[in-house]
Amino acid sequence: MRRIGPVVQGITLDRTTAGDGYFPTAHVHNLARAFPAITLALGQRLIGSSGMQESVRFSRHSDDFMDAAERLASQSNLSLSIPPTVAEIAKEYTSFAVAQQGKGHPPAVDSIEDGILIAAATGDRALVEDGLRIARELAGVWPKSRLPIDWNGSDAWISGLEERAANLNQLTAVIEGQVVFHKLTKVRVVQR
Template sequence: MQKPVMFSRHMEELQVAAEGLRRQSRLSLYEPPGIADIVRDVHEYAKNRHAGGHPPAVHEIEQSILVSAICGEADLIEEGVSVAHSLMEVWPRTRLPLDWVNGRVWLDGVLSRAQDVRELTRVVDQQIGYHKLTEIPNFL
């Protein structure tokens, strides 16, 4: 974990902190990543969480599918479903959310939500307002 940059030593510490961030980032900090880059990185993150013995990345996989849906990226939705299928077969039941019924029910629910792009758009717009991000360009 990087220590905070002190204002009194800002000029000296800023470059060191920026280089540390560049090394830690899985995505390029030099050019904006595309939706496909981000979604595929989430898939790798979910696989790595499982491989490392960490709790299942259920919500992250859900979000990767929903983001793909709101962006109209059918191929990414299919990739997300494929990753979900492979992971839900190996996720330990004891580490899944308490309301988890089974993988098929979960994935059907995610895909049902993914089909309602109007509702997804409403949620995104609501979150933009809630987090006061209205000045950030929206590329969707």
């Protein structure tokens, strides 16, 4: 696990349902949103040659984990070797939300928000504006029946998001609080 500005990037080893192995899974977590757990957002599991997720058996861990780690690194949308930039991570959140819409999946409201908030936390106004533009486009096509129950309309959502993105002091306070809350003070910080 490592911190890249307002984001944590890591790999989890998700236990298989049979309990005999794990699925290596790359993920990120936005620290600019107060949340009680690490979200494992943008999760990408190791994919085998069949196109299905692949597990590593505990009994074969010492033989297979290096190969699995190398393949996961080559498959990941966000680099696991050279830390991605915050801009690359923000764009990946946005791309994920757009792809979810294209596949007919539920609106990825949190992913859009996360991309905008991490861009705002680093002061990248151009990236924030691009994220807000995409948020407006998606809000216009998201089916109302699939939006969160507490949805107050796209105008209220966009206005609230603009306000949160403009308040750098509040974003910084949330990030610092989340670092302490999740006990990440000793996690390696990379400036990108």
